[in-house]
Amino acid sequence: MENIIVTSEPQLKQLIVEALITVLGDTTASNGSPKTKYLSTDEAALIIKKTAGALRQIVHKREIPSIKRGNSLLFLESDLIIWLEKGRRTISREDPAKYLK
Numbered sequence: 001m002e003n004i005i006v007t008s009e010p011q012l013k014q015l016i017v018e019a020l021i022t023v024l025g026d027t028t029a030s031n032g033s034p035k036t037k038y039l040s041t042d043e044a045a046l047i048i049k050k051t052a053g054a055l056r057q058i059v060h061k062r063e064i065p066s067i068k069r070g071n072s073l074l075f076l077e078s079d080l081i082i083w084l085e086k087g088r089r090t091i092s093r094e095d096p097a098k099y100l101k
Contacts (some may be wrong), residue, residue, distance in 0.1 A: 037077040044075040
């Protein structure tokens, strides 16, 4: 049985950030500036939960920035997180009954 946690929006955001840091590791250097972390296609695909082929199609559509070195694509971890965040949907607090006929 799963636990249900009721929390405020700021607390929820903090929980999400902490979970991302735990999963992806700390992305800041000791001086507080962000680390530049380049990922291979396979590593990037794992982060965005897509196949490597699907990731290449997304790159071809120019939806995720990439760097091409020879036959390899490299991705900045921060670019992948930004792409994921763009897909975030929020729950409307409006009454759904007003949309029903």
